Structure formats: C-alpha cells, structure tokens
Amino acid sequence: QKEVEQDPGPLSVPEGAIVSLNCTYSNSAFQYFMWYRQYSRKGPELLMYTYSSGNKEDGRFTAQVDKSSKYISLFIRDSQPSDSATYLCAMSVGEAAGNKLTFGGGTRVLVKP
Amino acid sequence: EPEVTQTPSHQVTQMGQEVILRCVPISNHLYFYWYRQILGQKVEFLVSFYNNEISEKSEIFDDQFSVERPDGSNFTLKIRSTKLEDSAMYFCASSEWTGTAKNIQYFGAGTRLSVL
Numbered sequence A: 001q002k003e004v005e006q007d008p009g010p011l012s013v014p015e016g017a018i019v020s021l022n023c024t025y026s027n028s029a030f031q032y033f034m035w036y037r038q039y040s041r042k043g044p045e046l047l048m049y050t051y052s053s054g055n056k057e058d059g060r061f062t063a064q065v066d067k068s069s070k071y072i073s074l075f076i077r078d079s080q081p082s083d084s085a086t087y088l089c090a091m092s093v094g095e096a097a098g099n100k101l102t103f104g105g106g107t108r109v110l111v112k113p
Numbered sequence B: 001e002p003e004v005t006q007t008p009s010h011q012v013t014q015m016g017q018e019v020i021l022r023c024v025p026i027s028n029h030l031y032f033y034w035y036r037q038i039l040g041q042k043v044e045f046l047v048s049f050y051n052n053e054i055s056e057k058s059e060i061f062d063d064q065f066s067v068e069r070p071d072g073s074n075f076t077l078k079i080r081s082t083k084l085e086d087s088a089m090y091f092c093a094s095s096e097w098t099g100t101a102k103n104i105q106y107f108g109a110g111t112r113l114s115v116l
Helices: none
Strands: A004-006 A011-014 A018-027 A031-039 A045-050 A055-056 A060-065 A071-076 A085-092 A107-112 B005-007 B010-013 B020-022 B031-037 B043-050 B053-057 B067-068 B075-079 B087-095 B111-115
Touching: A004 A085, A011 A018, A018 A085, A018 A107, A031 A060, A045 A055, A045 A060, A045 A071, A107 B031, B005 B087, B010 B043, B020 B031, B020 B087, B020 B111, B043 B067, B043 B075, B075 B087
Parallel strands: A011 A107, B010 B111
Antiparallel strands: A004 A018, A018 A071, A031 A045, A031 A085, A055 A060, A060 A071, A085 A107, B005 B020, B020 B075, B031 B043, B031 B087, B043 B053, B067 B075, B087 B111
C-alpha cells in the first residue's frame, strides 16, 4: 500500500464550481498536512498547512483533516481558470524543521471558462 | 517576497558526467532540502541539511550524491557520475528553524536535469 494516495485526475470543472480534492494515507504517524499547488514545470507553492483534525479556511480554500480515517481534503470555492494546476498533498511526521515531506502523486485540475 | 532561487533552470549532460545543481535558499532559513520529481511521478525527498550536516537522507541519496553549503548563501547538490535514470526535475526547498510553523518548506522553481 502506498504511503500517500491521490487520484491523478484530471478533474475538469466549470468556472465558479467547487473543486474537491482528497488524499488518503496509511502511516498514522503523519501529523502535519500541507497542500501545494504546482503549475506546469514550476516548483510546488504552499497553499495550506494544517496539523489538527477539523477544518481550516483561507480565502477560497478550505482544508479538512480526518486523522481517524487518514483522509485529508482541499476545497476550492468559486474556482477560476487560474486555479488550473496540479494540486499536491504532502505530510510529515514531525513539526520541527528538517522533517521530510511525503507527497501524493498530485491531482491535475482544469477549470474551464 | 523572498523566494528560493535555483540555477540553471535546465541542465543537459552526458551519462557519466558530474553535475552541480545550485540553490540560494531564503536568507533567514536554516534548513535546506533537495527533492526530485521524475516526469509523471511523485515529488520524492532526497536529503535534508542543517548546520553543515546532513539531517536525513533517503535511499535514493546514495554515494553518487552529495550536498554542500560552500558559502553563506548557496546550497548545492552534486551528482558525481550521472545515469540516465537521474533525469528528473530537482527541487531545492528551505524552512525556518523557529516560529509557529517550523516545517513549512518553500520550494524553488526547480532544475530540469536531462541525462543523455
């Protein structure tokens, strides 16, 4: 079983729709969860960072963590064509700097005007 | 806004040659990382570095790889004798040592390494 699983997509939605992304993980030691956005041939850009079960909201983005189910989600409200990118979940065991990130394979999202 | 800078953006090399990928981390960050992403695959951790020492390395980071902080601003990844399977996008990242979100890692735009 892979440590972090993510549906590769592509996920195609009309502009203004809600985009729903998720990852599952197998290692219960993961405690810190991140969502990165990656445009083609660019580096990952951090969107959200969470460390507890529940919801965290930042503008149009909401991150959810359910540690009991080993399941995390990212929702993008009022999606825009500029949101078209690959979205990567990442997680780490520890909070301290130096802890490696383990990534999912990414979900490609296409928001159509 | 501070950012991680990587050079070159694209490096082409012959199999067996040595390559050095360069990174300038964010200036007040003390932890540095290298990750790689083979085309179509996941971003994979290679190595983390702090206080002039490797903190952690993955199975991928074998004796062909080395990292160095040659001065106060640069952080380099050297591959001694490149193989075809080293072709990938290599990302440098850095994070602060202190603060409320210690392990937020900021990534550079990457260096695409093509081994022929």
